[in-house]
Amino acid sequence: MRFAINFKSGKPVYLQLADQVKTAAASGALRAGESLPSIRPLAEELRVNRNTVAKAYAELEAQGVIETRAGKGCFLRTAQSPLRKDARRKALAETLDESVIQAHHLLLSRSDFLRLAQERYDALAHARAQRELEEEHERG
Amino acid sequence: MRFAINFKSGKPVYLQLADQVKTAAASGALRAGESLPSIRPLAEELRVNRNTVAKAYAELEAQGVIETRAGKGCFLRTAQSPLRKDARRKALAETLDESVIQAHHLLLSRSDFLRLAQERYDALAHARAQRELEEEHERG
DNA sequence: CCAACTGTCCTACTGTCACATGACAGTTGA
């Protein structure tokens, strides 16, 4: 797992970090049960204050992505969601609406939009499958 | 055009407003050349400071969505983008990636994701078509 | 011309983010 902070992006550092952990989890770079880098070393590596990393982890715990135990560390939880399926669909719909509106302002057609949606989904799924294979090799 | 601000969302008011104008443009509720509500009355209606509305409009002008002339007002520009098509696709890809990752954490399948993407695109296109019809009726 | 409208600029208050630091509590292995 390699994290990179963009200090010029304007986006809060702790949110950048939290998003990257979520991306790592979705792409299979981080597996359920695995431990995340501990706060102090990661803060030093990223040249960031330890409270900033702690805030990112607190955010992830609040979202149910990780589990943190004082004295032990932070661990990725198995994917789960407390919401009903229709509520989850609604949540995703809101995010997708942003993309739809952006597509309109970028003058991209329906087929461009749908093709790209499929392409990006498959790119992540492919990365996850790739990680699975690497796991096999390590065990084999 | 009806705007609504959510003061509890944590999202800056001026960005909420800018997004709603962009949504109105994409859905056809606001057409190219039409004037936007002027700053002061809109600020009063939304119970918001004038400068907050002004900042939203400034943001939209920076993005090329509207044109503003001192003393006259703000007007919706015809849709356009200064970027090449591959750059536009790349911009949309980044936004879609967020949706893909969210779909993973919400445990929604590939077909759920793609179906929803199509559904949301068509919902907006339908709204736009509806507005076109209303226009016809007004003229007819 | 001037009143009433349009957007714009300047300054100030407030809250958030990030940093630095110190102190504390749970866990683990030598």
Added chain:
DNA sequence: TCAACTGTCATGTGACAGTAGGACAGTTGG
């Protein structure tokens, strides 16, 4: 046991974003 690690909490500080109110400048119609 104790040293070295883990996360947690409270404080103060500086920078900046978001919001707000007053003053200013361009446009228009009576």
